[in-house]
Amino acid sequence: MLFLRLLWQIPTSLVLVFIVLLCLNEYAIARPGRRIKDISYVTTNAPGVDAQRHLLDVYTPRKSVGTAKRPVVMFIHGGSWNSGNKDIYSIIGRRLSKQGVVAVIINYQLAPAVLVPTMADDCAQAVKWTTRHIADYGGDPDRIFVMGHSAGGGLAALLATNDQLFTNLGMSKNPVKGAILDDPAGLDMFDYLTKMEYSNDQQYLIPYGKEPAIWRAVSPIYYVSDHTPPMLMYSGERTYPSITDSSRRFDKLLQEHKIKHDYKVLPHKKHIPMVTQLFWQHNIIYRELLVLVGAGK
Template identity: 45%
Template sequence: MNKAYIFLFAISIFLLPSCGVFTVNKSKDIPYMAQGQLDNLPEKSLNIFFPKNKKECPVVVFAYGGSWESGKKELYSFLGKRLAKKGIVAVIIDYPLSPAYKVPDMALSVAQSVKWTVNNIANYHGNPDRIFVSGHSAGGHLTALNTLKDDYFDQLCVENPIKGAILIDAAGIDMYTYLKEKKLASGESYLKAFTNDPAVWKDTSPIYYLDNQDPQCLIMMGGKTYPGIKSSTERFLDKSEEIGYEPIYHLQPSKKHVPMITQFIWSGNKTYDWIEEFVKAK
C-alpha cells in the first residue's frame, strides 16, 4: 500500500460522513493475543465498533489486505463505523505480517481473534453465537482459510464458531496452483509469507478444504481484478458447483482490486446491503 494511496484513503474517510440508524461506540487497541501466548507470536490488538443502543447484534471480524506484508487496523475505521451504524458489531484486527511471520502464524492469529471475540463480544453488544469473518485480498484469504479449515481452532482447543465469511476480492484462495504456475524465485515477497514449500502452499489454500457442509461464503469479486484472484475465485466457484456447495457470488464488473475495498467508504454502497442481508439471515 503506497503513501499516495494511504493519503487518498485518509482524506476520503475524513470528508465522507457515516450515515445510518444507530449511534456508534468505539473501543480501540484491545489486546486479543499477548506476547508469547501462542509460541513465538507477538502481542496483537483489535478495534471494536458497536451500536450504542442495540444489543445481541451480529458480529463481523475483519482482516485487512496488504499482500500478507503490510496494513494496519486504523485504516479501516470507516468500515467499522459504517457496519455499526447498520446494526452490526465490527471487530477490526491487526495480525502478524511477513517477512517476520508466515501464513500459518497469521491464520492462527486470526483464529485467536475470533476466539477472543466469542468470549468477549457480549460486552460490546454483540451476539457470540452470530460470528462472521471478512477480509479484503490477503485478509480474505486468511478468513476463508479459517472458515473452511478447522485446524487453527483445533490448536486453540475450541470449535470453529464462524457462521459465514464475507470475502472481498480475496487473494490466495488457491495459492498452491498460483505459485506452481508462477515459479517465483526464492526470496520473492509471496514466498516470504508462504515459504518455498509447496506442501505449505497447498495446506494454506482454502479451496482444498471446501466441502458442502462448510459455512456459507458471500463472495464479491471485481471484474477488473488481478488475474490470479480471478482464476482462483473461478476455480472455487467451479468446485462449489461440483460438490453442491452454494456460495453467494457478486461480480462487480467495473471494479479493480483496490476499489473493491475503497467502495466501502460510501455508506450507501450496495455492498452494505449484501452484507446486511447475509449476516441477518443467519
Template identity: 60%
Template sequence: MVLSRLLWLAPLTLILLTTLLVIANEYAVASGSKRTKDILYDSSDSASERHRLDVYTPRSTTSKTRPVVVFIHGGSWDSGSKNMYSFVGRRLASQGVVAVLINYRLAPAVEVPEMAVDCSHALVWTYRHIAEYGGDPNQIYVMGHSAGGGLAALLAVNSHYFTQLGLMQNPIKGAILDDPAGLDMFDYLKKMEYPGDEKYLIPFGKKADVWQMVSALYQVDANCPPMLMYTGEETYPSIIKSSRKFDQQLKKFGIRHTLTIIPGKKHVGMAVQLFWKNNLIYKDLRKFIGVDQ
C-alpha cells in the first residue's frame, strides 16, 4: 500500500520539480535583463496597445553598443502579442543583444499591408531611438515566427516601407526567419488547397495583386540582406513548400543565406524551442550578428 502511494506521488513530484527548475531558470535569465515595456512607436494612435513595443537590454555594462534584434510575433495575422514572447526578449538580452518585441494591428481590424506598415514604423522607431538603450542603429536585425516570420521577410526584402517613412535606406542588416508563414500567399490563396483556407481572405483580402505585394517571394532582388531560415521537419506543408521556393529565389539573386530543416519539429515547437538559450537558432544567430559568446 505504501509503495503504491509512493509510485502515485512520483509523477507529481517530477512535475513539481520540473516546474521549480523552469521557474528558477526563468528567474535567473530575467535577472540578467531589463525590460522597458509598452513604448509608443506610432504617435498617430497613442491609445492603442497594438502600436507599442518592449525593449529588453542586458544588465551587464559595456562600452560598446550592442546588436539589435527586432522580433515580430506570430498568430495567423489575427492573434498574438509581444507579451506571449517575453521569454524571447529575455533570452536574447541574456546573450548580449538588445531585443525589441513589437505589437502590430491584427485582422479583422486591418489587413496585412497595414500590419507591414505598423512593423515598419516600429523598425523606424528602433533605428532612431535604440541608441538610448545601448543598441547599435547600424546593426538592426529582424526576426519572426510564423506570420511574424513572413512579415519579417517582407520588410527585409522591400525597402519601400522605410523610404516612405523618411529613411534613405532599409535599416535591416539581416533576417532570422523561424518557420515563416506567408512567404508566397499569392500562390497559396489562388490554389486554396487546404480546409479552412478561406479564413485567410480576412487578413489578406480578395485582391490577387495585394497577395503578391505582401508575399516576400516576389520582392526579392540583389539588394536583399543575408538571412537565416528555419523550418520544422513536421511543420505545415505550405510552410515547407514556400520556404524552399524562397530559398531558390534567394539563390537566384545571390543572397547569402541558409535554409535549415530541424528534425522532428512541428510549427508550435519551432517557437517553443526559443525558450532554451542554447538551441540551434540562437547559436546560429549569435554568429550571424557577431555576438561574442
C-alpha cells in the first residue's frame, strides 16, 4: 500500500521519462541487428498488389559467421485479421537478429479488403520470396521457420500444415521447417464460427465470410498429418477461452500424429501480454525458439 501511495505521488512527466528511457535502453540493447525495410515480396506491377501490405522487413545480425548461413524466422503479426503492421514488431526482429537469427517481419492484406484465404496466400508468397532471396541476407533457405501471435499464430500454423498453399505457387514442397505459435487464434474457425458461443462473434464473419467451407479450409487443425513439422506452442493461462480450447485440441492432435512439439501454458498471462513479453530478450519463447531453429549451429 505504501508503494502505491508513493507511486501515485510521482509526477506523470517523470513516469513518462522513465518509460522513454527504458524503451531507449531496450532499443540500444537490441540495436546490433541490421534492418532492411520495405521489401516487396510480390511482383510490384502485378494485378492486385497492395503497395503497403505486400511488404516485409529483414533483420540480420551484424556479426558475421563466415560463410555459414543462419536460421530464418518469419514473424506474422496479429490483430483480429483486420489490423496490425510489421513496424510495430520491429523489436522482435531486432531481438532475433541479436541472437543469431535472420528475422523476416511481414505485412499482409487485411479485412475488410480481403478474406483470410487471401491473407494466407500473401503469407505463403512471403515464404516463397524468403526461400528465393534470404541467402542474400545471410539466411539459410533450408531452415525457414514461421512464427506468429494471435491471428498471426493461426496463419503460421496454416503455413506449416497446409502444403497446398505452396503447391498453388508452383513450389514442389512446403519449405516451412517448423512453427512457433504464440497464443494462436483461428486454429479451428470452422468449429468456432459454427458454434458462435461468444458475444460479438459476428465480427469474424467479416474476415472469414459466411461460407462454412471457407472456415474449414483455413483452419490449420484439419491439416495436421504425420509429416507436419516440429512446433512450439504457447498459450496464456488467462487468455480467451476459445484460444485455450483450440490450442489444447491442436496439441492433442499433434500428439496423436507423434509430431515433435512442446506446448506450454504460461502462468497468469492474458492474450496481449503473450506478445508484449517478446520485448524482453530472455523470454522463455526466445530461449526455446533458439533451440528449435538451431541458432548457433
